[in-house]
Amino acid sequence: MLDSKICQKARLSRDPRFDGKFFTAVKTTGIYCRTICPVYPPKEKNVLYFPTAIEAANAGFRPCLRCRPDSAPGSPAWKGTNATLDRAIRLIDEGALQDGSLGKLADRLGITDRYLRRLFDKELGISPKSYALYQQCLFAKQLLHQTNLPIIQVAFASGFKSLRRFNDCFKAHLKLTPSQVRKKGQSASNILQLNLYYRPPYDWQSMQRFLAKRAIGKLEWCDESSYGRTFSWLGSQGHFTARHDSLKNCFIVTISLDDLSHLKAVVANIRRILDMNVDIQAIEADIESCIRPLFPLKSGLRLPGIWSSFEAGVRAILGQQISVAAAHELVRILVEKLGDSMGDNKVFPSPERLAESDLGFLKIPMSRKQTLRNLAQHYLDHKAPDDLSAWQTLSGIGPWTIDYVRMRGQSDPDVYLDSDLGVKNALKKYTTPINAYMAAPWRSYLTLQLWNQL
Numbered sequence: 001m002l003d004s005k006i007c008q009k010a011r012l013s014r015d016p017r018f019d020g021k022f023f024t025a026v027k028t029t030g031i032y033c034r035t036i037c038p039v040y041p042p043k044e045k046n047v048l049y050f051p052t053a054i055e056a057a058n059a060g061f062r063p064c065l066r067c068r069p070d071s072a073p074g075s076p077a078w079k080g081t082n083a084t085l086d087r088a089i090r091l092i093d094e095g096a097l098q099d100g101s102l103g104k105l106a107d108r109l110g111i112t113d114r115y116l117r118r119l120f121d122k123e124l125g126i127s128p129k130s131y132a133l134y135q136q137c138l139f140a141k142q143l144l145h146q147t148n149l150p151i152i153q154v155a156f157a158s159g160f161k162s163l164r165r166f167n168d169c170f171k172a173h174l175k176l177t178p179s180q181v182r183k184k185g186q187s188a189s190n191i192l193q194l195n196l197y198y199r200p201p202y203d204w205q206s207m208q209r210f211l212a213k214r215a216i217g218k219l220e221w222c223d224e225s226s227y228g229r230t231f232s233w234l235g236s237q238g239h240f241t242a243r244h245d246s247l248k249n250c251f252i253v254t255i256s257l258d259d260l261s262h263l264k265a266v267v268a269n270i271r272r273i274l275d276m277n278v279d280i281q282a283i284e285a286d287i288e289s290c291i292r293p294l295f296p297l298k299s300g301l302r303l304p305g306i307w308s309s310f311e312a313g314v315r316a317i318l319g320q321q322i323s324v325a326a327a328h329e330l331v332r333i334l335v336e337k338l339g340d341s342m343g344d345n346k347v348f349p350s351p352e353r354l355a356e357s358d359l360g361f362l363k364i365p366m367s368r369k370q371t372l373r374n375l376a377q378h379y380l381d382h383k384a385p386d387d388l389s390a391w392q393t394l395s396g397i398g399p400w401t402i403d404y405v406r407m408r409g410q411s412d413p414d415v416y417l418d419s420d421l422g423v424k425n426a427l428k429k430y431t432t433p434i435n436a437y438m439a440a441p442w443r444s445y446l447t448l449q450l451w452n453q454l
Contacts, residue, residue: 020050025049029059058403070138097128104126143157193254206300216335294430294432301452333361339353
């Protein structure tokens with residue numbers, strides 16, 4: 001339950017650290033806003049507080065056109081409290097219900113569709129399908145605000161199959177029509193620019209150094225203010241560049257994509273790999289007591305992601321028991337030899353290309369080459385290849401590799417890489433042992449703090 005007195009102080013202060021933690025609805029206007037909304041603050045007697053935008057919408061309020069709640073960082077009020085719910089939300093955000101049924105989603109989660117509906121009703125007060133449609137409408141609203149895409153392309157890019165269905169859902173969920181939101185001219189283009197917001201603090205310098213050290217030429221590019229890369233997604237290809245804007249607490253992201261129907265899932269994955277959805281203050285409050293006797297906490301460290309579990313697995317296998325620099329060179333050679341061209345750049349090799357290659361150009365043991373081919377074949381043979389529990393049966397893949405993929409390929413917040421060489425070297429500096437369990441469920445961020453001590 002939200003404390004109204006705390007919420008009142010937060011909204012009156014307009015502190016960006018509270019952005020997305022709750023939403024303010026005004027009974028006299030029927031509008032709900034972010035805590036940073038620039039309008040004159042309403043009287044407290046006319047205000048209601050909601051932990052999520054969905055709950056405000058379900059209560060009959062429509063989103064503010066000035067502060068645009070669709071742009072707020074993901075609310076942490078429910079996310080992460082239930083592992084199954086968290087994974088279901090991630091899969092829905094990636095489009096699981098746009099191209100598949102609720103039953104198929106439940107099968108991927110290892111539960112029944114009845115239990116999945118009960119879980120959403122208990123935690124969010126809505127059905128999984130209603131959640132998916134609402135998120136599609138919010139994403140469409142963001143595109144209408146920030147791009148010049150024609151409305152019909154906005155509909156398809158948001159996951160709708162028809163313009164009529166899009167118009168009906170948009171009006172039903174947001175109490176507005178697309179044309180009421182759209183004020184700019186329209187032009188058809190597959191190159192878009194979006195502002196993706198996060199909740200501060202965000203240590204971009206540390207994130208940039210981490211990514212730059214591991215960036216693969218022709219696949220990724222990284223300078224002092226931006227990170228970008230090529231990617232593939234369900235048969236489509238594209239590239240993005242995310243430029244950090246510390247004054248606005250956001251990344252200005254330019255995206256080129258050959259199939260806009262995958263845009264929502266692609267944007268969700270960009271947010272994941274740059275760790276924009278997390279409430280970093282809450283995490284740091286939990287892990288500080290764990291590390292305080294040893295070293296001071298480095299505020300704003302974010303979890304650097306890798307585009308896919310498959311890519312993270314390949315990088316982890318190539319990086320087993322060698323230095324970061326040596327692993328970097330092996331990945332560079334692999335991308336150069338097997339990556340499909342995209343202009344002057346390359347896309348990370350597909351499982352098909354990896355499975356059919358003898359990998360003779362890599363100077364690594366034959367057993368490790370076979371491990372790479374086994375992983376690639378696993379992706380070709382299984383419907384849910386990202387289920388890491390099945391990876392344990394693949395020869396050459398041990399606990400460290402799986403944990404590394406969980407941490408960087410799936411952005412699992414609770415992975416403590418105690419067997420990692422960097423973590424071991426960091427701990428050698430201290431005589432007092434660290435109690436990692438005190439940092440749960442945020443042990444991935446504890447790992448980052450230890451890496452930062454090197």
